[in-house]
Amino acid sequence: xxxxxxxxxxxxxxxxxxxxxxxxxxxxxxxxxxxxxxxxxxxxxxxxxxxxxxxxxxxxxxxxxxxxxxxxxxxxxxxxxxxxxxxxxxxxxxxxxxxxxxxxxxxxxxxxxxxxxxxxxxxxxxxxxxxxxxxxxxxxxxxxxxxxxxxxxxxxxxxxxxxxxxxxxxxxxxxxxxxxxxxxxxxxxxxxxxxxxxxxxxxxxxxxxxxxxxxxxxxxxxxxxxxxxxxxxxxxxxxxxxxxxxxxxxxxxxxxxxxxxxxxxxxxxxxxxxxxxxxxxxxxxxxxxxxxxxxxxxxxxxxxxxxxxxxxx
Amino acid sequence: xxxxxxxxxxxxxxxxxxxxxxxxxxxxxxxxxxxxxxxxxxxxxxxxxxxxxxxxxxxxxxxxxxxxxxxxxxxxxxxxxxxxxxxxxxxxxxxxxxxxxxxxxxxxxxxxxxxxxxxxxxxxxxxxxxxxxxxxxxxxxxxxxxxxxxxxxxxxxxxxxxxxxxxxxxxxxxxxxxxxxxxxxxxxxxxxxxxxxxxxxxxxxxxxxxxxxxxxxxxxxxxxxxxxxxxxxxxxxxxxxxxxxxxxxxxxxxxxxxxxxxxxxxxxxxxxxxxxxxxxxxxxxxxxxxxxx
Numbered sequence: 001x002x003x004x005x006x007x008x009x010x011x012x013x014x015x016x017x018x019x020x021x022x023x024x025x026x027x028x029x030x031x032x033x034x035x036x037x038x039x040x041x042x043x044x045x046x047x048x049x050x051x052x053x054x055x056x057x058x059x060x061x062x063x064x065x066x067x068x069x070x071x072x073x074x075x076x077x078x079x080x081x082x083x084x085x086x087x088x089x090x091x092x093x094x095x096x097x098x099x100x101x102x103x104x105x106x107x108x109x110x111x112x113x114x115x116x117x118x119x120x121x122x123x124x125x126x127x128x129x130x131x132x133x134x135x136x137x138x139x140x141x142x143x144x145x146x147x148x149x150x151x152x153x154x155x156x157x158x159x160x161x162x163x164x165x166x167x168x169x170x171x172x173x174x175x176x177x178x179x180x181x182x183x184x185x186x187x188x189x190x191x192x193x194x195x196x197x198x199x200x201x202x203x204x205x206x207x208x209x210x211x212x213x214x215x216x217x218x219x220x221x222x223x224x225x226x227x228x229x230x231x232x233x234x235x236x237x238x239x240x241x242x243x244x245x246x247x248x249x250x251x252x253x254x255x256x257x258x259x260x261x262x263x264x265x266x267x268x269x270x271x272x273x274x275x276x277x278x279x280x281x282x283x284x285x286x287x288x289x290x291x292x293x294x295x296x297x298x299x300x301x302x303x304x305x306x307x308x309x310x311x312x313x
Numbered sequence: 314x315x316x317x318x319x320x321x322x323x324x325x326x327x328x329x330x331x332x333x334x335x336x337x338x339x340x341x342x343x344x345x346x347x348x349x350x351x352x353x354x355x356x357x358x359x360x361x362x363x364x365x366x367x368x369x370x371x372x373x374x375x376x377x378x379x380x381x382x383x384x385x386x387x388x389x390x391x392x393x394x395x396x397x398x399x400x401x402x403x404x405x406x407x408x409x410x411x412x413x414x415x416x417x418x419x420x421x422x423x424x425x426x427x428x429x430x431x432x433x434x435x436x437x438x439x440x441x442x443x444x445x446x447x448x449x450x451x452x453x454x455x456x457x458x459x460x461x462x463x464x465x466x467x468x469x470x471x472x473x474x475x476x477x478x479x480x481x482x483x484x485x486x487x488x489x490x491x492x493x494x495x496x497x498x499x500x501x502x503x504x505x506x507x508x509x510x511x512x513x514x515x516x517x518x519x520x521x522x523x524x525x526x527x528x529x530x531x532x533x534x535x536x537x538x539x540x541x542x543x544x545x546x547x548x549x550x551x552x553x554x555x556x557x558x559x560x561x562x563x564x565x566x567x568x569x570x571x572x573x574x575x576x577x578x579x580x581x582x583x584x585x586x587x588x589x590x591x592x593x594x595x596x597x598x599x600x601x602x603x604x605x606x
Contacts, residue, residue: 027456051452054486059445059479066449069426069434071379072456074449089439090476094446097436098426 001175006143008164009107013038015150016075016105020046025073026154029053031060037077037107037164057087061104065094068101073154079113080106080122080163084129095159096134102160103153109139109163109199110250111283111291118282121291122163126198127255129161130228136160136181137227139257141202142171145225148179156181163199165250167288170203173223184231186238190218193306194238194245198224198257201248201276201297208302219306224257232264239271244309246274248302250292253277272312274305316402318370318382318462319546323363323539327596331401332362332535334597336564337588338397338410344584345602346414349422352561352574353468354394356499356532360557363538364464365398368546373403376431380459383434383450387443387477388468388497389423390576396420399432400600407600441474443467444494448480451489462491462546470502473511478523484552485524492552493545494525497532499561501572520554532557564591 002011020026020042028042029051043050053060057078064074076083083106084091095102106125113120129137138153138160140146146164153160172187179185187202188209197205202223209219220238224231239245245265247258258275265271278295292298335358343349365371369382386395396413399405405419412418419428423438434450437443447465454461471477484492498516500507507513517527526548530537538557545553561575562568565587568579579587 049456051487053483054479056476056479056482058442058476059448059483062442062445062476062480063449063452063483065435066446066451067453068449069446070450070453070457072453090442090445093436093439093442098446 001147002143002171004171005168006171007166007168008140008143008146009038009166011143011146012105012150012164013041015147017041017045019151019154020049023073023154024049025071027051027067027072027074029060029064029074029076031055031057031078031082033078036079037105039077057082058090061087061090061102062094064102065098065100069098073101073103075103075105077105079120080109080125081120084122084125088128092132096132099134099158101157103162104160105162105164107164108166110165111295111297112166112200112288114288114291115285117285121283123252123278123283125163126227126251126257127259130255130260134159135228138181138225139163139198139227140225141199141223142169142173144171144173144175144177145179149225152179152181165200169200172203172206179225182226182229182231184234185223185225186220187223188219188221190220191241192218193310194220194222194242195248195302195306196222196224196235196238196245196257196261197248198227199250201250204299205248205302207299208306211299211303212306217306217310227257227260230260230264232268235261235264236268239265239269243313244272246276246302246305246309248276250297251277252280254280272309274309276301276305315372316370319368319543323367325535325539328362328366328535330594330596331366332358333591333594334401335362335394335397336591337593337599338400339393340579340584340587340591341599341602342393342397342410342413344579345411348414348578349393350390350576351579352501352568353388353391353497353499355562355564356559357391357394357466357497358564359533359535360495360538361394361398363535363542365402367539368542369464371402371404376404379457380461382462382464385434385443385447385463385465386424386437387465388440388471389437389443392424395424401597404432410600411602440468440471441476444477444480445483447492448483448487448489451484451491452487454491462493464493464495466495466497469496469498469500469507469513470510472496472513481520481523481525488550489552490549493542494552494554496554496556497559498556499559501561501570501575503572503575505572517556524551526551526553527556528553529556529558532559533563566590
């Protein structure tokens, strides 16, 4: 498995080729982005199960639904922003309403597409998918988890949305760590504040926890790799234990992880909560790190929000 | 009962009788439901009769037979005539037609896969969105080396959706000769005539240019429909589109070609007159409608 820095999309490509060898119902469709989302390895090994659909995302999703209805297990592959906005109606009707066994795999979630600018940065994809019944949403935090999420998605029956990052990011989970859809993982224990993070913000949250530890603040780090169905129990238990919560996502705080956690806490255990995420705005061109800093999506932003939320306890 | 794919010569009288009854059923279903889309459904009766009465392979004892033929009703609002065809083919009970558009019914206002997955391959209604699913099914059938054919039915107004042309491209690119598309070309959509709202002509040339084999017929002439379906089945290496020149609400002269009958519901007197105009035959009886409390 992986260590050091590794892009989640690479791990997705590896997992797809591996599961493809085990199950010949696995088929892959792409919309002219074979290399960008790393499905080339599958294409090389199983060309007869690889379908190039051209630049037409809605058609790709609808076609995949038809293949699923007839018994295949299709993975569609393109950028997060194109899939969830452009093909939203196809996802809603052809995939979700039909409860078709389609795995909607996406890369370039969040700001990591960098210099391409706002049109290509997916800030709202998870929120859009959360609104659709029957959808399972997986946002792995590193390459090891991306690999496991891909295998788990292939093995479950029903629509799944998978969000992967583009750029190499720190591998923070182990090859042998468990991965169960719908079951959040505690990566670090603490009782002063619970930081609930998804995707590439999980490594940032771990870094924040180290800095906070130097000041004697013990942060619990929750890796919320499944946004739907949400592990409400872990959120409530963590809030109960720590008394305050910070969420962290490379995504708008509206309707994404922050919104989901707020809904759970408001209904079950009102708890001081602060959110790190995109604040209802579009992005812009820049190096990924520059954008993360400008839009307050770094470990130091998490540290800052923790210090603020601690005062609300 | 099992119907084999395109067995022998089609019994044209049987098919026209079936189409007549599908029209009666459609009118009675929509009147009883109090809403629905009567015009397009009536216009499709002849084609639907030819599919279920002759062309399609299906088995009521094994409805999910992997080699069955499939229908994708991309213009899902015309579903009343489809439900009637399912009932007249013995696939669902006749009495069920009286439940159309009611809470809990399998015969939803637009086709819902979850209600009847053995017959409804995909939910449809949002125009343009059924067709890609038909391509996906055809690709999967090819992968499984099945002989099953996929009949996708489209409205003419539906062809204004760009996604339809994406799907035309896909079927041609993958040489899906098991796909047969029928375009219900009645030149009517909700707001008026298709040619006035957003023209789609010259339609046959456009679809041909997309790499399809195209057959243009009178969509109400059973012999022509049967011939076109045969031609589609024997055309290899490319998909076939049948452009059916039809009249919206065909069979009820007082409604024919009038855009208001896209979505209006006939009242009691209009229903009586419509049934009178359609007429009856000895082969069928109307489905029962229980008195409502």
